[in-house]
Amino acid sequence: MIELFITNEIFRVIVLLILGLCIGSFLNVVIYRLPIILERNWRNEAIDILGDDCHLNKDNQQFNLMFPASHCPSCHNKIPAWTNIPVIGYFLIGGRCYSCRQKISLRYPLIELLCGILFAAVGLVFSQAWVIGGSLIFISLLISMVFIDLDTYLLPDELTLSLLWLGLLFNLQGLFAGSLASAVIGAIVGYASLWLLYWGFKLLTGKEGMGYGDFKLLAGLGAWLGWQHLLSILLISSILGIIYAVALRVSGKLAAGNPIPFGPFLGGAGIVVLFFAQQLFPIIIPN
Numbered sequence: 001m002i003e004l005f006i007t008n009e010i011f012r013v014i015v016l017l018i019l020g021l022c023i024g025s026f027l028n029v030v031i032y033r034l035p036i037i038l039e040r041n042w043r044n045e046a047i048d049i050l051g052d053d054c055h056l057n058k059d060n061q062q063f064n065l066m067f068p069a070s071h072c073p074s075c076h077n078k079i080p081a082w083t084n085i086p087v088i089g090y091f092l093i094g095g096r097c098y099s100c101r102q103k104i105s106l107r108y109p110l111i112e113l114l115c116g117i118l119f120a121a122v123g124l125v126f127s128q129a130w131v132i133g134g135s136l137i138f139i140s141l142l143i144s145m146v147f148i149d150l151d152t153y154l155l156p157d158e159l160t161l162s163l164l165w166l167g168l169l170f171n172l173q174g175l176f177a178g179s180l181a182s183a184v185i186g187a188i189v190g191y192a193s194l195w196l197l198y199w200g201f202k203l204l205t206g207k208e209g210m211g212y213g214d215f216k217l218l219a220g221l222g223a224w225l226g227w228q229h230l231l232s233i234l235l236i237s238s239i240l241g242i243i244y245a246v247a248l249r250v251s252g253k254l255a256a257g258n259p260i261p262f263g264p265f266l267g268g269a270g271i272v273v274l275f276f277a278q279q280l281f282p283i284i285i286p287n
Contacts, residue, residue, distance in 0.1 A: 006127060013123040016136075020119025021086035023140055024112035031111070031147045033065055038156055075100035086112040115143055118271065125275055134170040135274060138163070138224055142267040145217065149263035155213025160220055167223030177226030186222025190230055191215045214262050221270040229273045236269035237262070
């Protein structure tokens, strides 16, 4: 099966498409629950530090990525297993909760489909096992961060730092960046470039132009793809961000002076560069 997966492109793409749909279903859980988990942890830590001064009670209810089981946020009834089939389950129940018939966001199957398509694309572009495995991890982390940042303007350290360290690990032999040195320099330059931009903008305007999570995300992208691709990532993400902001302003959904998250565009640019690295810069990533 492993040999067939490596040598047969059609089989590889089908397997990765199915795997991507399933992983996409799990990423929906991560995107929804991780910010809640972090908020509860921060709240409990504040209570431990401030004690009675904060006039809050600890939340000791068990809540993590595995517990409680998938349930409707409206009626809190457990979701039947058959309705959790990626993409298909959503349409089997007509996009509504099986119990209370409350409408379910279309974003859930769209994220599953996005993950499935990107995983299948990895199977088309790459054939080396370690490159495929690394690419799937890279894409999964970025999808999670893109949608968490869109929802909360938050890029959790649990994801950005994981991206950074895993990028260095996969590049011990230069699997993606060409060399470990390129990955290390990419991480340093990625963080430092946005850090300098942040402080330059703050000194000139007195305002904060972005968050520290963006620095860590670009450092992670540099650790995976190398310093050679940082300029491409910044250019692509800036163009995407400008298009998004203009579209929101034209539609009246973004008031002047209101911020937009930059993480989704960095993440999207990182995925683009992963697939088109050879066209954007003459560095060889094994196929």
